[in-house]
Structures are given as C-alpha cells and as structure tokens.
Amino acid sequence: MIAVMESTGARPDPDQARAALAGIHQAQRAVRDTPWPTWLYPANALLLGAMALTPLLEQHRTRAFLLVALVVVGVNLVAGYRMGTPWALPTSRLFLGAVTAAGACVLAALLLGDVTARSWPVPVLAIAAAGLYLAGAVAHRRSTGPAPRSSRRPR
Amino acid sequence: MKAQLDPVIHPTHRLRICAMLVAGTTLEMQVLKEHLQLSPSALSKQVAALLDAGYVKQERLGADSRRVWLSLTRQGTRAYRAHVAALQEIVAAAPPTALAHDDADDDAHEPAEQDVDARR
Secondary structure, eight states: HHHHHHOOOOOHHHHHHHHHHHHHHHHHHHTOOOOOTTTHHHHHHHHHHHHHGGGOOOOOOOHHHHHHHHHOOOOOOOHHHHTTOOTTTOOHHHHHHHHHHHHHHHHHHHHHHHHOOOHHHHHHHHHHHHHHHHHHHHHHHHHSSOOOOSOOOOO | OOOOOTTOOOSEEEEHHHHHHHHHHHEEHHHHHHHTTTTTHHHHHHHHHHHTTTTTEEESSSOOOOEEEEEOOOOHHHHHHEEEHHHHHHHSSSOOHHHHHHHHHHHHHHHHHHHOOOOO
C-alpha cells in the first residue's frame, strides 16, 4: 500500500494517512523511550541531593551549587551521547512530574537556606529530592524497558 | 504553516527518520538503524535522499569519527511539519464511517506493508 504511494506519488487516502501518522507516533516514542543506563538514576539522585545540600555550606554556596548543576548537565549529556539520543525527552509523565517535583525541592532548599536560620529543612528537602527522583526513575524504567548491557552501542 | 505533502519525506522510512529527528533533535545513525530495522545500505540510501534535499545534516562529533550524527535542518523541519499537517488534514476530512471501516482493515494490511518495506 505504502509502496504504491511512494512509486506513484499519489495523494494518500485517509487510511494511508492515518497509518503514516501512527508510524510517526510509534517512531517518536521509540526514540524518546530509549532505555537509560541503570547507573544514571542513582547518579542523578545523588547529584540532586548534593545540589539541595549546598545551602548548608558556610562559604561558596553559589559556586558549589553551580558546580554540581554543571556536573548534572555534563553527566546527562555524556550519557545521552553514549546512548545516541542526547536531547530526547522521555515520554513518561510520571518521571517528568517526579523530576519537576525534585527540582522544586532543590529550589525550596536553596530559598529556605537563605531565609531561615534552621538547618534541618535543607537535608529533609535533599532527601525528598533524591527520593522523588528515584521514584520517577522506577516509572521511567517501566516505560522504557530494561537497560542496554552497555551504554555504548555496538558498531 | 501551509499543509503540503512533500515527495521527499513521503516514503515511510524517510517520514519516520524525520519524525525521530524531530523527537530527538540530534540522533546517532545507529539509533535510526535499530529502530527502523533497516540494513546499513538501505538506511544510507534513505538518509542520502534527505541529505540531497537539504532536509538533514550529517556530522561526526567528538573523538569517535565512526559515529555519524543526524539532525533536521530548518528547511527539513518546515517540510516535515507541513507534510504532517497535510496528513492530519486528510485524516480529519475523512468521514467517520470510513475511518471505522479503516480501523478494521489496518491489522490485515500491516504485514503486507512491512513485507514491501523490507524488500525495498
């Protein structure tokens, strides 16, 4: 059917157009749901926790925060390039929601570190950020299937 | 944006390559090969058509020159979006009864499509 479309260049009928759109959807999901290496989840969770803990530092808070943020970006970019999909956004809404919530915890820790003298909310928020990310990681892994044996694809 | 079918993007595999590049922005050729289940030569042929049309650009990034990276050009993105819009218009213009009938036919046609694609 599609071979006929290609050879004649004819306008596709609704059935063919619908099949083409379904194929697009399927192809895009396959790219966005490329399995991540397992080590990336705990690494990101630890780094998010570390970002949330930076307000506890007595000096160079901003510098430490930016440094950890840079490491987060770097680690994820390197992992993405090794997977062959550096910029693909996962489809799992649970995962994206959990990442957003974890990010909100990090921001809340930064704000609380500035406005309150109490230090206990900061580690609590750091644990919450890491925990939320890991919970999202479970949802992400379920949506993508098992991780590749090696994050570097065979040639 | 004007909805317009594009003869370069029209073939199934090329449409899927463009769709994957839209979803991933920059993808390694190996990723396309795995998802499309095409032989290296068949994939190269499809990608070459998109490169010739100026819809896709090809780069070798970093130290490993064996890894080929693809991304859509601005022209390619425009053509892809116009093509998808045209497909959506065709589906939207179809009477609902015809769509219901087509649903039933889809499963029966799918294996034949795959066979044709695999032989290409």
